[in-house]
Amino acid sequence: MIRNLAKLLLSVAAALLMPLYSTPTFAAPDARALLKESESRHRTKTQQYSGDLTVVNKEGKVRKKGWNSYRQGYAGDSKNLIRFTDPPEVKGVGFLSLPRPGSDNPDQWLYLPSMKRERRIAPQDRDASFVGTDFNYEDMEEFDHEKYKVSLQGEETIDGQPCWVITAIPLEKGSKSIYQKLILYLRKDILYLVREDLIRKGEKEQAKRLILSDIKNVEGHYVAARMEMTDLKKGSHTTVTLKQISFNRPQPASRFTLQNLTREGGD
Amino acid sequence: MRPLLLLLVLLVLPCSALAEGFSGYAELKGFAYGERFAGEPYGAGWGTLYNKWEQRLGESQFTTSLRAEWITSPQSSPLVFDPADRKLRRPPLSVPELWLRVPLAGSHDLEVGRFQLGWGKTDGYSPADAFLPRDVTDPFADEKLPLWAVRLSGQEENLRYQAVLVPVTTPWRLPPLGSRNAPIASGALPAGTTFHEQDDAPPLPGFAALRLLATHGDWDLGVWARSGVRPAPILAFSLDPALQTGPVPVISVARRYPREHGVGVEVSRVAGPYVVRGEAAALFSTDPELGDALIGTLSVERGFGDGTLLVTLAGNAIDPPVDPTLLFDRGLLPALIVAWNQTEEWGAWKLVWDCGLKRGDGLLKAEVGYNVTDTWKVTVGGDLPYGSERGPLGALHGARRLVAALRRSW
16 A cells, blocks of 8 residues: 555656746647647756645545655656655655666665565556555656647636647557546646546546646746546545645755665654 | 653653654454463453654654553563563563664764664565564564664665664563463473473673665665574473472473574565565574574565565475474474455455465464544454464464454554
8 A cells, every 4th residue: 555655656746747837829739849848848856845645535534644755856767755744554654766777667665664674666557556546557657748649639728727638649559558548738828737637448438537736836836736636437536735845955865765765753 | 850750641641743753552452262271261452552752853863662551361561670671571561662863974874772673575584584582472463572772774875784783682572381372382281281481581692783785776685694692582491399289290491592693695676566585594503402594585576456465485494403383483484474465445454374384384364454534443353373283373273363453543
């Protein structure tokens, strides 16, 4: 559970990478160009925040978790450290992800205070979801538009904000993706993803919806402080709330090390 | 004196976090046994109150905890001062943690005090970890005892080290011999035999150890060496004529703690969706009842969505001079350990099968935990030892039980 949750939280880091800037005018909007521009703009050297995760199932039962997250680098080259703070039973659990040159899969370790040792963990199946949240591993991956055939479907207003609507279909035949189509909603003014509809393979109706909201400008960088994934079939939803967000603060070299991961009471 | 009293009150009384560094839990457990055993009742209870205080002191970290317990069965001692868990029985009050970590440089730390160690790579059984003292008052709990120690640890690039000095021996704590939780088959002794366990003080010096670890791509590698007093006792049985006052024999039980030296290697590798872990350890002792050991383990772990399957094989290539059940940390070898952990929306469950491959005894363990809220949890389960009573698990047939627990965390 914790290993899965820790990996999920990397998706939060990925979401934070969604670019935002004052946007130039796209005279003849092209989906690829929009996504490329969106992807390339918002890059920070480091990022840290505190987060809360709330899961509400269809019966209305609420589960909460809290953690601190630190990142250095960008996308596939990023180092990540996550430390859980709440609930008490998972307090102190740590997750470290380090990039490995030439590999799609980063090296990942989990530290469990109950075992007093770190454990290397293996990459999970893309379609493995973990119960209690509405995310799966594919949802966690940073969206790489180059792996999709993308096209501009039109425009739509979301929460009073004009958005570009872009469909993304996996390029490869027999793709590993569990989705046949993603529908992305990019805010026109800042080219920031505010909604994503996910349609599973072999299904007509969308399975899940991700809403990014409470967009703030923090230290010159836009960020969605609230992300909500709804499983439209299960009727449950998972909300991630970010607090104390900061960018480009120098991270100590020792932070992203196994030595630090095993420091109880540490970052 | 008053601040100390206040600290004790804060540590013992469950409370919402008065400070950011307070956490803990209160737990009530009930056991229902399948049979009466040596006059022990069908039921037992166990209450625990645990409070932990963590405090940052600049770049340093201070942590302490206090545990208060109440056990119905006669497995605990009266209120005694036993700060190193060296007494025969479990004290009602204990300090599981009391340590200070001071950073020496960027990635180098000095840790002093009382804390738990966690060694090795393989789960289920690790020869590096099995050596460390355990409290088997509850034989199915696998509770590790903390140590008074000094630890120097650090990392440079992909290399890490841990140097540990344990100046005081913390011995394995055994349940009362002859009780349902005792690891000695009662059938091997005349009916009605009673034990007179001597509360011998273990030797003062402990052990020293060095562990080196490296990471390279998919591989995590490690080597370790240790030398000193082995925390698991060698039991010495004798018939003291002065104690033979009734119709049944009274066997005196003393404890010896031989010295042992060990070296080991650890390997872990990611292979697609699997993590393969292995260890080998060579253990040397001149004690005639302990002898040498050459222990190997191999484990494979695979995640399936919200579940994890773990299979571990462990064995000792050298037959011990005495019945291995008397050696505790290697009593079950050779063994197969299979564990399935699964997380559900409502909580989690796990199934564990420990199987002794030599005597055919084993343990089936099942546990279901229901999260009532984020802080209230109900757990029900059962422990079913089976097979030959000559094996360490089969001997526990009298401890077959159902367990129910209610825990409140803060």
